[in-house]
Amino acid sequence: VPERESGIGICMQKSEFKSITLITSPGKGLPLVEELHKRNLPMVDLHHARGSLIGAPTKRNGLAIETEQEIVTCVVDSPQADEVFAQIFEIAGVDQPNGGFMYIQDLKRSTKLILP
Numbered sequence: 001v002p003e004r005e006s007g008i009g010i011c012m013q014k015s016e017f018k019s020i021t022l023i024t025s026p027g028k029g030l031p032l033v034e035e036l037h038k039r040n041l042p043m044v045d046l047h048h049a050r051g052s053l054i055g056a057p058t059k060r061n062g063l064a065i066e067t068e069q070e071i072v073t074c075v076v077d078s079p080q081a082d083e084v085f086a087q088i089f090e091i092a093g094v095d096q097p098n099g100g101f102m103y104i105q106d107l108k109r110s111t112k113l114i115l116p
Contacts, residue, residue: 017107018081022072022092023049024100029070032092036074041084043075069100075107 022032029046036044049071052064059065072092076084085104093099 016078017075018078018104019107020074020076020081020085020088020102020104022088022094022100022102023069024072024092024094025098026068026070028092028100029072032072032088035091036088039087041074041076045073047071078106 022029024032026048033044033046047070048068050066050068052066056064056067072088074084074088081104085102089095089102092102094102
């Protein structure tokens, strides 16, 4: 049954899936992906990005120094999202220096792909 936001009149359904994203230092992503596959979490993606942090040191020309990061995204069923988030937090060592940061969000639309 769709939920209705009060006063706005927009119907929204609860999301079936959630996306958990970890942004971390290079070299930490692949071991995490392998561990998540061992734990029967196959919907995981690893990619690289380059950027700068707020307050990052600057070069002589005034531009921020950019660093490479690894981004791990895991799509899970909504009921298990908090448990998987805690597992990734622990495995990746997010609470350690340079452990990265994580966030979780609802997926409004997604397609479950099952390979043979």
